[in-house]
Amino acid sequence: MNALFRNRSGAATPSSRPAGPAHEEGSREWQEARDRTELAALREMVPPPAGPRLSPTRHAELGAHLMNEINATATTSDAANSAKSRSAAARPWAFGRLTPGRSMSLGAAAAVVAATVAGFAITGSTGQTAVAAPAPLKVENSRATVPLATVAKRAAALAGSHGAAHRGTHRREWALGMWDDGKHKPEQMPVDESRARYNADGSGEAQDIKDGRVVRRTHLPAGSWEKFATFRNTPPKTVRGFADYLAKDNPDSRGSAYWTMDSVETLLRDWTPGPAQTAAIDGLLAEKSGLRTLGPVKDRAGRQGQAYGVDFKGTVRRTIILDEHTGRILGTELSSIKTDPKMQLKPGDVEQYDTYLD
Incomplete structure (x- = not known):
């Protein structure tokens, strides 16, 4: 997997800081300008698959689904991420930490798309391949439990x-x-x-x-x-x-x-x-x-x-x-x-x- 996208929590992500008095950091204009810039950068970050393990149709479905998630995040207002979202019984995602009360930022979203597409598209230079899901952790009753x-x-x-x-x-x-x-x-x-x-x-x-x-x-x-x-x-x-x-x-x-x-x-x-x-x-x-x-x-x-x-x-x-x-x-x-x-x-x-x- 491309080293740039190794951190699934969103480490390798684009950043921007619009300049000028009309975009003072923290203002709504600054936030909207940053989101537009990061979304544009995000679209350029998704690499074309180099050695597909999935069919082209499934690759397209994956990319479309993830980009829909990103677009929804980019157009959601701050008001949408309110107590109503916090109370929703949503599932925290393994990729990008898309979770109640913590909306997925465009930076984290970039890691979601890049890491997931890269992971599905290529085996990577290490030659690592997909593995079966691991079994749940098994409690060893022969050993003492420590509080x-x-x-x-x-x-x-x-x-x-x-x-x-x-x-x-x-x-x-x-x-x-x-x-x-x-x-x-x-x-x-x-x-x-x-x-x-x-x-x-x-x-x-x-x-x-x-x-x-x-x-x-x-x-x-x-x-x-x-x-x-x-x-x-x-x-x-x-x-x-x-x-x-x-x-x-x-x-x-x-x-x-x-x-x-x-x-x-x-x-x-x-x-x-x-x-x-x-x-x-x-x-x-x-x-x-x-x-x-x-x-x-x-x-x-x-x-x-x-x-x-x-x-x-x-x-x-x-x-x-x-x-x-x-x-x-x-x-x-x-x-x-x-x-x-x-x-x-x-x-x-x-x-x-x-x-x-x-």
């Missing part, structure tokens, strides 16, 4: 350990490609493993990995971090500081365990936390109501961990897997907990996972 509060205390005891948060991640990710028209079954996507590291000037290197080997390296010029990252500032080291930090991106994280976990997942696409940040994340999650213990599991990399989950309006479950000894975040997952005829999903279907490797 989240206990894991948070263990992480807090290690907060002063050597190690700092650093820009970039090493993760393995997978997601279903889904339509919501009830006509198409979910498409299997390739498992994508990547590693990225950034320097102080925003330069860095992105690596595509297959079977433990780096198969492609992409140099990222100075300033790339500022263009790609959602969370640009170093994450805080305290629970309260971390709560404020996440709320700047999504105010709904203040009172919701689900949106806190959603924001943490977005953060983990930008940063690898150090021990202090890990303790802050675990401590914040331990304070959230609605987040319950699922039990001991093995993550997608075969490591032992403890799983904790929170449900969203009876439709999906977001799960986080922690190392029970250190509190380190091993993985995050999104799965269906309700039959969804439009998406052709059933309870237990895994929609997306991210595994954090180092």
Whole structure:
């Protein structure tokens, strides 16, 4: 997959800032001008399929469906994203986080189109191909269940350990490609493993990995971090500081365990936390109501961990897997907990996972 579109949460997206007094940043004119510019850039970003796995008809259907979603987003007024939207029992999308109360921006929409079309259209230079959907996480009853509060205390005891948060991640990710028209079954996507590291000037290197080997390296010029990252500032080291930090991106994280976990997942696409940040994340999650213990599991990399989950309006479950000894975040997952005829999903279907490797 094209390295530019690796981040499904919307990292590699176009940006514009109309100039002039008539377009003061934050004004309605500025917003409308930015949306028009980004939409135009978005249309140019969708690459032609290079090596189709789907028929041309299905490619056209996919592109048309996604662009309809983008057009609807571009023409929706701020008033449409009100309390009415927040109360709707909509499904958070695996791509682009199209969710109640958080309308998909054109920037995130660009990642939706680019990542999805690229994923369906080509196998990528790594030769990775689509895989069957993984089985749900299985609770290992032979091991003891550890409460989240206990894991948070263990992480807090290690907060002063050597190690700092650093820009970039090493993760393995997978997601279903889904339509919501009830006509198409979910498409299997390739498992994508990547590693990225950034320097102080925003330069860095992105690596595509297959079977433990780096198969492609992409140099990222100075300033790339500022263009790609959602969370640009170093994450805080305290629970309260971390709560404020996440709320700047999504105010709904203040009172919701689900949106806190959603924001943490977005953060983990930008940063690898150090021990202090890990303790802050675990401590914040331990304070959230609605987040319950699922039990001991093995993550997608075969490591032992403890799983904790929170449900969203009876439709999906977001799960986080922690190392029970250190509190380190091993993985995050999104799965269906309700039959969804439009998406052709059933309870237990895994929609997306991210595994954090180092």
